[in-house]
Structure formats: C-alpha cells, structure tokens
Amino acid sequence: STTTTSIALTTTSTTTTTAPPTKPKGLCVGGLGSPALLQTFGSGNAQFNTATPASFNFTTTYNQSNSAPTSDGHFSFINNLTGEYGTWHQAVDHTPDVTNGYMFLVNADQNPDEIYRSSINSLSIGTVYQFSAYAMNLLASPNEGVLPNITFEIRSPTNDLLASVSTGGIPETINSTWNQYGTSFIASTTSVILLMISNALGGNGNDFAVDDISLVPCIVQTCGF
Structure with a gap:
C-alpha cells in the first residue's frame, strides 16, 4: 500500500508551510500542474541523437558518445537498446505516445559525478514543486553489477541546499523497467538549480538510463497552506 504523509517544510520567511501529501521518496500524491520543465530528449529515426546537452539546457x-556501445564515463542520447555488452536490456525510452523517442543513457565510471545540472527561472515563491525523472538500471537480472544510485538535489542560486533525496540502489530487473524517482520542495526563490548526481562507486555495472525529467507544481488536495 502507499503511505501518505504530511511533511513540514520551512521557507526563508518565519512561516512554516505544510506540503501536500507525498509518496515515498517525496513524490506528490495529488494532481500536478503545468510543467515548468519537461525534458524528453526528443525523437528521431537515427539510433543516436547528436544534439548536445546545451541543446537541452x-x-x-x-x-558524449554517438556510437554503440556507450563506454564507461560516457553518455548517449539513444532511442533503443539492443542488449549491448550481452548484459544490457533491449529497451526503448519512457515517454508515452512517442515513436523513436530518445533517452539519456549514462555508463557511469569509478567516481561520483554530475549527471545533470540545469538552472530554472520564474518559479512562484511558496509553491510546492516536484523534481523527478524516470530511471532504469540497464543491466538485466541476474548480473550482480554495481547498482546505480542517484541523488536528486535542488539548490538556490547561491548553492544553498533546498531539498535532496537519493534513489538507493536501482535494482536489476528481468525485463526493462522504468521507475519514477524524485522529491518535492517549497520554492523559496524564483530560480533554482536542479541536480542529479551519481553516488555509486565502480564501473562494473552502474549503467542506467534517465528520461522525462520534470519540474512540476504540486496541486494541494487534502491539506492546505
């Protein structure tokens, strides 16, 4: 069953605000508003999208790598996996109702590194936002490789930490499986920095894909401000 909780968060003012009920790992239970960010990485017939991260802000x-297989310390924008290395899933991206959609594939190496850093502006102060993405361990079970572990962080423009959550080890699965991870926070500034950081140590495994990164306002349903 799903546990519903109410999290008290404090803004930069002296007022304590109660956030909407959340799912485990900080995802909002109630409805969601129009996205301030929705990153799907586009679509195309070629297996690799040669657009750079700057194209996606x-x-x-x-x-970046634009050929298979993506090696340690590299990433690709790719629209299908064909069982690379003999251990990865055969898989397509997560975005619904899109043909040949691209996903963000990362073959992480020995060190914790930044997967994703993006600055977002024009937030509404006092609004609760959900920062999330769908992620998948690329290794098919049972390979017993290093499990990917991703930390989601939201920081102010002056680098103050506003919220953080880690996925824990993203499990290997028999079939390719996307799961949503993320956290919610109350905007205390109009601009934030969104971060996804690889926590797992080691390159034997630690291979994953990310898709549909979003920043979305949560709609309060069962508790108010």
Whole structure:
C-alpha cells in the first residue's frame, strides 16, 4: 500500500508551510500542474541523437558518445537498446505516445559525478514543486553489477541546499523497467538549480538510463497552506 504523509517544510520567511501529501521518496500524491520543465530528449529515426546537452539546457560531467556501445564515463542520447555488452536490456525510452523517442543513457565510471545540472527561472515563491525523472538500471537480472544510485538535489542560486533525496540502489530487473524517482520542495526563490548526481562507486555495472525529467507544481488536495 502507499503511505501518505504530511511533511513540514520551512521557507526563508518565519512561516512554516505544510506540503501536500507525498509518496515515498517525496513524490506528490495529488494532481500536478503545468510543467515548468519537461525534458524528453526528443525523437528521431537515427539510433543516436547528436544534439548536445546545451541543446537541452543542461550540463553533465560525462563525455558524449554517438556510437554503440556507450563506454564507461560516457553518455548517449539513444532511442533503443539492443542488449549491448550481452548484459544490457533491449529497451526503448519512457515517454508515452512517442515513436523513436530518445533517452539519456549514462555508463557511469569509478567516481561520483554530475549527471545533470540545469538552472530554472520564474518559479512562484511558496509553491510546492516536484523534481523527478524516470530511471532504469540497464543491466538485466541476474548480473550482480554495481547498482546505480542517484541523488536528486535542488539548490538556490547561491548553492544553498533546498531539498535532496537519493534513489538507493536501482535494482536489476528481468525485463526493462522504468521507475519514477524524485522529491518535492517549497520554492523559496524564483530560480533554482536542479541536480542529479551519481553516488555509486565502480564501473562494473552502474549503467542506467534517465528520461522525462520534470519540474512540476504540486496541486494541494487534502491539506492546505
């Protein structure tokens, strides 16, 4: 069953605000408004999208690869996986109702690195937002590789930490499986920095795909402000 909780968060003012009920890992239970950000990485017939992260308004510390298989320390925008290395899933992206949609594939290496960094403006102060993405462990079970572990952070323009959550080890699965991860926060500034950071150590495994990164206002239903 789903546990519903009410989280008290404090803004930069002296007022304590109660957030909407949340799912485990901080995802909002109630409805969602119009996205302030929705990153699907586009679609196309070619297996690899050669567009750069700058085209999608983010940076990463990984190096881009436009050929299979994507090696350690590299990422790709790819629209289908064909069982690379003999251990990865055969899989397509997560975005619904899109043909040949691209996903953001990361073959993480030995060190924790920034997967994703993006600045977002024009937020409404006092509004609760959900920062989330869908992620998948690329290794098919049972390979017993290093499990990906991603930290989601929201920071102010002055680098103050506003909210953070980690996925824990993203499990290997028999079939390709997308799961949503993320957290919610109350906007205390009109601009924020969104971060996704790889926490897992090691390159034997630690391979994952990310798709449909979003920042969306939560609609309060069962508790008010």
